[in-house]
Amino acid sequence: MPTSDTSPTEGDQDRSPExxxxxxxxxxxxxxxxxGDGAPVLxxxxxxxxxxxxxxxxxxxxxxxxxxxxxxxxxxxFGYTERPDDIRYDAEAWLAHLVGLLDALGLAxxxxxxxxxxxxxxxxxxxRHPERVERLVLMxxxxxxxxxxxxxxEVWGYEPSVPNMRHLLNVFAYDPRFASDELAELRxxxxxxxxxxxxxxxxxxxxxxxxxxxxxxxxAAIAALPHETLIIHGRDDRVIPLATSLRLLDLIPHSQLxxxxxxxxxxxxxxxxxFNALVNAFLAEAx
Numbered sequence: 001m002p003t004s005d006t007s008p009t010e011g012d013q014d015r016s017p018e019x020x021x022x023x024x025x026x027x028x029x030x031x032x033x034x035x036g037d038g039a040p041v042l043x044x045x046x047x048x049x050x051x052x053x054x055x056x057x058x059x060x061x062x063x064x065x066x067x068x069x070x071x072x073x074x075x076x077x078f079g080y081t082e083r084p085d086d087i088r089y090d091a092e093a094w095l096a097h098l099v100g101l102l103d104a105l106g107l108a109x110x111x112x113x114x115x116x117x118x119x120x121x122x123x124x125x126x127x128r129h130p131e132r133v134e135r136l137v138l139m140x141x142x143x144x145x146x147x148x149x150x151x152x153x154e155v156w157g158y159e160p161s162v163p164n165m166r167h168l169l170n171v172f173a174y175d176p177r178f179a180s181d182e183l184a185e186l187r188x189x190x191x192x193x194x195x196x197x198x199x200x201x202x203x204x205x206x207x208x209x210x211x212x213x214x215x216x217x218x219x220a221a222i223a224a225l226p227h228e229t230l231i232i233h234g235r236d237d238r239v240i241p242l243a244t245s246l247r248l249l250d251l252i253p254h255s256q257l258x259x260x261x262x263x264x265x266x267x268x269x270x271x272x273x274x275f276n277a278l279v280n281a282f283l284a285e286a287x
Contacts, residue, residue: 018054018190019080020072025100031080032073032101033057036065039134040110041283043072044098044118045079046140046265048172049158049165049200050191052079056115060268063276068283071110073101075121077199089203091215095124102132111283113137116240116265120215127221135286136229137279140240140265143217144247148209151238151265156204156211160197162188174236174264222251229255230282232275234263 020033033053041064045056053072054061064070074081076097077089087093098121102110111134114122119141126133151171158164165188169179191197204211229252233245242259249257258278260271268275 016080017058018052018074020054023101023104025076025097025104028076028084028097028100029082030073030076030097030101030104032071033061034105035061035070035072036068038068039283039286040069040071040107042098042102042107042110042112043070044112044114044121045072045075046115047078047117047203048155048168048187049160050187050189050193050196052190054079055187055190056118057268059272060113060276060279063272064280064283067280068111071101071105071107073098075118077203083195083199089199091120091124094121095128098125099129099132108132109134111135111137111286113139113279114141115139115268117142117215119143120217123217123222126225126227127217130226133227135283136225136227137232137282138229138245138248139232139267139275140234140237141231141244141248142212142215142240143222144219144244145213145216146241146244148212149239149241152212152240153208155239156208157206158191158200160188160192165191171238172265173270174234174262175270178266178270219251222248223253225252225254227252227254228282228285230279231255231257232267232278233257233259234265234267234270235259235261236263237265239265 043057045053053074057072112122119138120143123143166184173179231245233242263270
């Protein structure tokens, strides 16, 4: 398979904490973080511009790793994972990449934590390969049909500039302290790395309602999930409506929902300590 030259270099590793280890997944050089010991937990990041596993989970990885083996990959098309020239970015390609990663690491079963776009992939993994999932955590999750929000349209329609990134940070976060000029500059730089914006624009072209439909998992399959599931949402989320998590609570038999007030789409960042404690306690119940 022809690939673009986007794999990590030795120099990159000196510069960026976003780069972890590299593993071959079906011919794709995949960047991932593998930290800690214990029962494995797979963290699946969201789809913001310039996102990587580390950017999404930087406050989560060290805390969960105190009790678990934490696996956090850059999904193909994102971060520092190689971007094949001939790939079609869709839910099937992303699912195949996740399953391939688990196979390459020799992991038969993992707990899964999915954020937003990553929640859709977590649901797809759990419904299509239920034997590979121990427990499920869904945070601000995509995966159901819902009307495209203005916030999500802005996220998926991002055009690179510092002001545009600064605006998106305010869309993501309820508290403006989490949308600093420094972070806007950092994430803007990540969004203009070679090949990143081209791949991003290819993933989420208009009409973007079609992408929500394409990423939706059948409700009957969700209702048949046997897994204990923790659903988390920010009450003031402007990207994914709280109604999606309320519907997931109705559908999933063994589920619970925790809603954080004064919180946008970044529960794991805006309420990091409470989020980490909640997830750690939920995962500990499986022991």
